Amino acid sequence: MSARAGELAKALEFFPALNEIAFVRHAFVARIPGIDVATDRAAALARLEAAHRALRAELGLGEKSFATAEQVHGDKIAVIDSAASAQHCFKGADGLITDQPGVSLGIYVADCCAVYLVDPVRRCLGLVHSGKKGTELATVEKAIQGLQENFGSAPRDLIVQLSPCIRPPHYEIDFASEIVRQARRAGVEQVHDGGLCTASDLARYYSYRAEKARTGRMLALLALRD
Template sequence: MTQAPFYLEKINRLPGVRADFIGRIPGVPVDTDREATVERLQPAHQTAVENLGFTWSQLHLAEQIHSADIAVVGKGDTARTWPEVDGLITDQKGLMLGIYVADCGAVYIVDPVKNVIALLHSGKKGTEGNITGKAIRIMQQKFDSNPADLIVALAPCIRPPAYEVDFAAEIHRQVLAAGVPESQFTDCQICTTSDLEKYYSYRVEKGNTGRMLALLAQK
């Protein structure tokens, strides 16, 4: 099993929580057809899911339409791609949340007290809609989460000067504004354009690219 990225260490230290971020897969052809590319990447992504102790049939995905809408995955909900949302929240164990990215930010949120997790796709539009703040509010309202207990991480995403909008900085601000302590937020500080051997970048590769996969679950 490969070691999870350093910026997910705080999350992976939590009992029963599993998190990973799957970067570029060497040798897999990519093109502008997102669905075809994701299908080619699936065997490698499936292996990553299995390395965390889950099966592909336990993976819930978001359709990702660049919105700030979020689905709450409940008990008995079968794994599927949730339509018209860019974030997923659950308090259920034994299922996995997944988000595809290729420049946008994957935001991981874990409440280790109430045992609630959220995984978000926050790019330019999602950040403008404050999907992170919205997820934290839903966790408060539905699961009685206290923002002071939350552990949050931001995965590699595009940043200035490669992109004119610094949505990573705005996500950081939104996390703190929601009441999460600075010490419980980790930004990897990595720009996806900085190393195309490790990451996909939709902007640099002009759409002719793959998708990275953020994963978060509770055993």
């Protein structure tokens, strides 16, 4: 591994609850060192693209179709039922669900929560962008419903993992705790949240609020192994 690759790898975080699932690959890409992202979202993502692409390859996801969502703070869930349809950004969507092993799901966040959903029984999964507005719209519950309707998931079988996100006192509401409540209300028994706040650790995470909207984006990644 090159020195630069080693530096990039330091940005990778993994969740113990998802590490236990042998057929799933996942990661949460935190702040990338050495890249100036003090700009708008589009420019910041363009500057991060090469590093994110290299990390996807390092994780064994480089050959998979990469699906992302437009992330409009809504509640639309895109259903990906073929790898061929996945290589693009799904307009109007804030969540992605699939049962296709040839697909890697990606969600960008910088204070909002990336919510990972995995069904170890039906071997399907989802990734959701949920901040204040998305949580008010119960977007995670809609993704759970989508897994039920499209892939036959039973909520009791699902494993749900929350990413680091902004929390009080750096934000006026605790939408992470509401996401947990919504998942449990939908019937999920295994809900995991490490409780980390993005605005509390700017050396590790990007924060839209703390950095006055001029910052980068973390990248949540989730895929089925081939």
